[in-house]
Amino acid sequence: MHHLGRLLAVLIAALALSACTLPRGSALQQEITKEETIEDSPYQIVHVGRDNVATLKTWPATGWDGVYHWLDTHTAPSTAVIQTGDLVTVTIWDSQENSLLTNAGQKFVTLPKMTVAPNGTIFMPYISEVQVRGLTPDVARERVQSRLEPIVPSAQVQIAVEQGPSNSYDLVSGVAKPGVYPLISRDYTILSALAAGGGVATNLRNPLIRLIRGGNTYEITAERLFSTASKNTILQRNDRIVVEQDRRAFTALGASGVESVIYFPKDEVSALEALSLMGGLAENRADPKGILILREFEPESLRPGTPGPTREQVVFVIDLTSADGLFAARNFMIHPEDTVLATESVVVTARTVFGLIGAVLGLGNQARAL
Numbered sequence: 001m002h003h004l005g006r007l008l009a010v011l012i013a014a015l016a017l018s019a020c021t022l023p024r025g026s027a028l029q030q031e032i033t034k035e036e037t038i039e040d041s042p043y044q045i046v047h048v049g050r051d052n053v054a055t056l057k058t059w060p061a062t063g064w065d066g067v068y069h070w071l072d073t074h075t076a077p078s079t080a081v082i083q084t085g086d087l088v089t090v091t092i093w094d095s096q097e098n099s100l101l102t103n104a105g106q107k108f109v110t111l112p113k114m115t116v117a118p119n120g121t122i123f124m125p126y127i128s129e130v131q132v133r134g135l136t137p138d139v140a141r142e143r144v145q146s147r148l149e150p151i152v153p154s155a156q157v158q159i160a161v162e163q164g165p166s167n168s169y170d171l172v173s174g175v176a177k178p179g180v181y182p183l184i185s186r187d188y189t190i191l192s193a194l195a196a197g198g199g200v201a202t203n204l205r206n207p208l209i210r211l212i213r214g215g216n217t218y219e220i221t222a223e224r225l226f227s228t229a230s231k232n233t234i235l236q237r238n239d240r241i242v243v244e245q246d247r248r249a250f251t252a253l254g255a256s257g258v259e260s261v262i263y264f265p266k267d268e269v270s271a272l273e274a275l276s277l278m279g280g281l282a283e284n285r286a287d288p289k290g291i292l293i294l295r296e297f298e299p300e301s302l303r304p305g306t307p308g309p310t311r312e313q314v315v316f317v318i319d320l321t322s323a324d325g326l327f328a329a330r331n332f333m334i335h336p337e338d339t340v341l342a343t344e345s346v347v348v349t350a351r352t353v354f355g356l357i358g359a360v361l362g363l364g365n366q367a368r369a370l
Contacts, residue, residue, distance in 0.1 A: 027254070029290030029343040033317060044311035048271075048318045053328045056316075059308050060301040063336025064248060070220040071211070071233040073189065079136045080185050083237060085164030087113045088122050088132065090144060093156040100126065100152055115164070126151050137161050167237050171197040174204060174243020189232045190225070193241060206246040206265055213239050221246065221267050250334050252278040254342035255286035264336070271318055272329040274340050281320075281342055288320040290343035295335060 036045040048056065061067075082088065092101050093108040102109050114122040120133025127147040132140040137159045145157040163182035171178045176198025190211065194200060200207050200222055207222040213236060222243070225231050248264040257279020265277070271293060275281065281288060293316040297309045304310075318332065319325035334340065 027341070027343055028346060029287055029292070029317070032292060032315060032341075032343070033290075042311060042313060044309055044314045046314060046316050048316050048328045048332050049324050050327050050331075053331045055307050056332065060297060061335060062295055062297055062301075063338070068220045068224070070218050070225075070231055072230045073232045073234055079138070080161070080163065080167065080183060082116060082132045082135055082137065082140055082161055083164065083167035084116050084118055084120060084133055085166040086116045087162040087164060088116060088140075089113050089160040089162075090122075090124065091158040091160075092148070092152075093158070094152055094154055096152070096154050101155065113162075124148075169193060169235050169237070169239040169241065172240055172242045174201050174207065175199065176201065183235060183237050186234070188235050190235055190241065191232050193235055194243075200243055204243065204245040205263055206267075207243055208246050210242040210244070211239060212242065223267060248336035250274060250336065250338040250340055252340050255282040255344050256280065256342040257282065269334045270330055271332045271334060271340070272326070274334045275329075275342070278340065278342070285344055287343045287345040291318040291320060291329070292316065292341040292343060293318070293332075293334065294339040294341065296337070 033045050046052075046056070089110065091108055091110045094102050095107060099106075111125075116122060116133055117129075119129075121129040121131050124130050124144060124147070127144075130140075130144055130147055132143065135143065140161075141157050141159040144159065145155065148155045148157065163184065165180065168180050168182050170180050171193065175194060178197060181193065181196055190209070194209075200209075209220050209222055209225055211218040211233070220231060246264055249261050250264075250269075251260075252262050252274070253259050256275070258277070262274070262277050269277070271291065275291065295314050295316065297312050297314065299312060302309060302312065316332070318329050320329060
């Protein structure tokens with residue numbers, strides 16, 4: 001009995017000294033936030049509450065630039081203009097006898113389709129080249145007819161245009177029917193283009209619309225594009241449209257239902273929503289007072305004298321056991337590449353210690369019984 005008591009005392013002392021090293025699924029909050037008391041710590045610890053959550057929203061974005069750059073819509077004429085590579089069909093009506101253009105008994109003649117040349121012209125019999133690039137079909141018709149008047153005063157001209165490759169846009173991916181489509185008017189919008197391609201693919205997570213124009217790239221989520229009329233921008237020739245799923249994500253770790261990389265299902269995800277995406281807190285393990293968000297800032301984000309981080313690596317702490325913490329969690333936004341850590345409760349360690357003590361006592365009782 002004396003031997004068992006001494007063994008038990010040694011075991012309790014050892015467990016007391018090494019409780020922090022017992023096997024656990026996650027860190028304890030104090031193991032991470034202890035840096036708060038260390039002078040010149042490389043980490044900044046920020047306790048999030050309703051008194052500072054609004055200010056924290058003004059801190060620099062991380063993981064992305066924080067802004068979807070997009071072009072708002074504007075008014076434009078509905079008629080397309082002729083561009084190089086377009087196919088132009090010219091029909092000339094002439095009721096004169098002995099017309100230069102029509103045969104006997106004919107009232108009109110339709111010339112073979114002509115491709116607008118690199119210099120922007122089409123070739124017409126008797127009048128040579130006519131500049132039509134940049135003109136609407138109506139203005140081009142008037143120009144051809146005015147050039148014909150000295151030769152065929154009674155002629156009437158009709159022009160039909162088929163858009164060529166340089167007067168088109170390209171639906172690259174993320175739609176039911178990708179391909180090159182004609183830009184049928186100057187007020188043709190991106191929503192019309194997506195509809196022409198069969199709509200956004202339904203299997204994409206939080207679809208992102210990317211418009212590539214010249215050397216610039218513009219982005220917007222489909223959710224925002226569909227819900228905001230002013231974002232329905234007008235396309236230009238040679239625009240390229242890429243639709244893909246949002247690749248922004250955060251990492252979930254610790255005493256939660258899910259430990260994984262979790263992609264953003266919508267434009268913004270709050271800390272409270274992130275915990276929901278993580279499967280909630282493990283009832284018998286998690287410390288609701290210790291929800292930690294680990295975030296890294298670029299060195300240029302550290303601006304002395306202005307609201308913002310003072311260290312490149314910041315740990316945000318949220319306490320879900322108070323109304324203040326719960327409301328703060330609703331308004332604190334997760335950034336791409338954040339790590340959301342649900343820390344382990346100290347109760348778990350205590351249970352482990354007492355469980356080991358109980359096991360030792362059980363062994364002792366069995367030994368005495370023998």
